[in-house]
Amino acid sequence: FWTLSTALIFWFLFIYAPPRLIKLNAIHHFRFTGHLIGIYSISLGCVFNTMMTPSSLNGKARVWHIWIGRIAMIGGIIGFVFGAYISWWPIGNLPFTFAALITSGGILQITFQFFGYRAIKRFQKLKEQIEEMEMDEFVVEKSDELAALKTEKDSALKSHIFFMVGVFCIGCGFPAALRFSREFGAHHTIALFATYATLALLVKPLSSSYTHKPKPDPSQHQESINETTNLIVE
Numbered sequence: 001f002w003t004l005s006t007a008l009i010f011w012f013l014f015i016y017a018p019p020r021l022i023k024l025n026a027i028h029h030f031r032f033t034g035h036l037i038g039i040y041s042i043s044l045g046c047v048f049n050t051m052m053t054p055s056s057l058n059g060k061a062r063v064w065h066i067w068i069g070r071i072a073m074i075g076g077i078i079g080f081v082f083g084a085y086i087s088w089w090p091i092g093n094l095p096f097t098f099a100a101l102i103t104s105g106g107i108l109q110i111t112f113q114f115f116g117y118r119a120i121k122r123f124q125k126l127k128e129q130i131e132e133m134e135m136d137e138f139v140v141e142k143s144d145e146l147a148a149l150k151t152e153k154d155s156a157l158k159s160h161i162f163f164m165v166g167v168f169c170i171g172c173g174f175p176a177a178l179r180f181s182r183e184f185g186a187h188h189t190i191a192l193f194a195t196y197a198t199l200a201l202l203v204k205p206l207s208s209s210y211t212h213k214p215k216p217d218p219s220q221h222q223e224s225i226n227e228t229t230n231l232i233v234e
Contacts, residue, residue, distance in 0.1 A: 001206040005169050005199065006047050012176035013043060031082050038079020039175070042109075045072025046168035053210060069164075076113050076167070080106040101178060109171025116163030123156035158211050165207040173199040 026032035045068050054062040083106055087099040094102075130149050177199060181192035 001202045001209070002050055005173055005202060005206075008176045008180060008195075008199075009043050009047060009172055012179055013040060016176075016179050031086050035079055035082035035086060038075045038077070038082060039172075041075025042072045042079060042167070043172045045069065045075065046164070046172050050165065050168050050206070073113055073117065076109060076171070080110050098178075102175060105171070105174030105178070108174065109167055112163045112166040112171055116160050116167060119156050119160035119163060123153055123160060126153040126156060154211075158207070161210050162203065162207040165210075166203050169199045169202045169206065170196075 021027065021032075021036070024032075026036070049065050049069050049072065052061040052065055054065045056065075084103055087094050087103055093099075126149055130146065130153060133146055133149070174196060177192060177195040180195055181188045184191035
């Protein structure tokens with residue numbers, strides 16, 4: 001799932017876009033420069049953060065994940081603002097259908113960013129509450145409340161992952177899908193819907209893969225019990 005989305009984004013950023021940007025001399029225009037900095041930041045940030053999660057490299061990737069995520073979030077806002085400006089000013093600067101589609105993709109990206117950010121802040125707040133409660137000498141009496149907070153914390157983390165994967169697949173993937181569909185000529189509309197539907201369908205399984213916990217092997221559990229029993233007997 002990750003490879004499919006990444007391949008499409010890399011094709012757009014490093015194969016499709018560069019020759020066209022050079023032809024337009026886009027880098028010398030302030031609005032294009034701002035847009036490019038934004039979209040490259042969030043796209044590459046999403047590729048990295050969906051590959052290197054906080055638990056990767058035995059937790060050593062956590063700092064990188066956090067800071068790259070912050071840069072990507074800011075880049076996403078910058079890219080959207082400049083992208084909307086390019087699409088609609090002056091009026092008629094781009095074909096209406098294209099401007100409306102690309103802006104809709106940007107709105108989806110910002111929406112996913114907002115809910116993803118809100119979910120991680122909620123997760124952090126709940127984590128602090130749980131840590132404070134676990135230090136309380138009356139924690140045993142609050143076991144039900146503690147369990148409820150832990151469940152809510154896990155839910156907040158799953159929501160964060162879901163929405164940020166949405167940014168990756170849908171927010172960053174939509175501009176690439178829009179250009180990719182043009183390669184199919186007269187069938188570009190069908191290609192666009194097929195590509196976009198594929199990206200949308202990737203969100204759920206990809207986000208679930210980060211939180212899926214494999215079921216313990218009963219045989220290993222039995223071996224552990226036997227070893228413990230032997231130690232007790234000895």
